[in-house]
Amino acid sequence: MKAAAIVKYALMALFLLFFIMPLCWLAVTPFSTRPSMAVALPGLTLNNFSWAWSAGARGNLLPFVSSAILSAGCMMLVVAAGSLGAYGLARSGFRGKEAALYGLVLLSSIVTGVAAMVPIYGLMLKLRLVDTYLGVVLVMAAGYLPTAVFILKDFMDGVPRSYEEAALVDGSSAWQVFRNVAFPLARPGIAVIALLAFINAWSNFLIPFILFTSHAADHYPLSVAIFRFQDEMGILKIGTIASYSLAYALPVIGVYFWISRRYGFGFFGGIKG
Numbered sequence: 001m002k003a004a005a006i007v008k009y010a011l012m013a014l015f016l017l018f019f020i021m022p023l024c025w026l027a028v029t030p031f032s033t034r035p036s037m038a039v040a041l042p043g044l045t046l047n048n049f050s051w052a053w054s055a056g057a058r059g060n061l062l063p064f065v066s067s068a069i070l071s072a073g074c075m076m077l078v079v080a081a082g083s084l085g086a087y088g089l090a091r092s093g094f095r096g097k098e099a100a101l102y103g104l105v106l107l108s109s110i111v112t113g114v115a116a117m118v119p120i121y122g123l124m125l126k127l128r129l130v131d132t133y134l135g136v137v138l139v140m141a142a143g144y145l146p147t148a149v150f151i152l153k154d155f156m157d158g159v160p161r162s163y164e165e166a167a168l169v170d171g172s173s174a175w176q177v178f179r180n181v182a183f184p185l186a187r188p189g190i191a192v193i194a195l196l197a198f199i200n201a202w203s204n205f206l207i208p209f210i211l212f213t214s215h216a217a218d219h220y221p222l223s224v225a226i227f228r229f230q231d232e233m234g235i236l237k238i239g240t241i242a243s244y245s246l247a248y249a250l251p252v253i254g255v256y257f258w259i260s261r262r263y264g265f266g267f268f269g270g271i272k273g
Helices: 002-031 047-052 057-091 097-108 117-126 133-157 161-169 174-185 187-202 206-211 214-219 222-228 238-263
Strands: none
Touching (some): 002 047, 002 238, 047 238, 057 133, 057 174, 057 187, 057 214, 057 222, 097 133, 133 187, 133 206, 161 174, 174 187, 222 238
8 A cells, every 4th residue: 555655656756747847937037147948047137027028018918908908808798699699598587598598509519610710710801800809809709619618508597587587676677787786696607707817818810810910910919929039040038938938827827827816716606605
């Protein structure tokens, strides 16, 4: 038993190390005097962050603005449309509802995939939404929306109908019932999909890379702009990439802790106990 336990814990330690090492590299390398692919800190320096205050700082900081616009827009659209769709599904009764919902989630996994980008680009081109924030937000939100509806439906199912009936008796309209009763009571679920939509948009590379063409390079978000950091010979600037990646990760971590602290994450729907 002891030998089996040792092997078990050794494998668990290796497995944990596999995921921790990249995080350690990301935390250490931006401040290293000799940045490399190894996790080492021979000396402390802030020179790797020179892109933030160099002569071309404005061009280096624009991707932060683009990422914030795209992520916030996608999050708001997913929350608004997803909550309405989930509430409608939770309160409607028709045959095949569950099968339709599962099918929608299954199909959504390929909506924004590589194979779908050719027709999506053609559609955006016809709608004149290429090189626009709106086009990128719509495509990213459409890809995540079925999953958001699927997650939120359980939370909407947990909202007591008696509360809604009392509001209707009190003279509230259907919209007021949703806004004042269902939406506030589903806040844990709203927080979950808001966070997931923000992270999904913040980390998305393929969609903005394709829909923002070369003459719209100023619109590139962080996920795309990070590829610019190489010298004239095409050699990657490890220190700059590491510092940029750290700055890239911090907003997501901040949003996670803010939403977690404000709303919590109780995946049991309805009223939070």
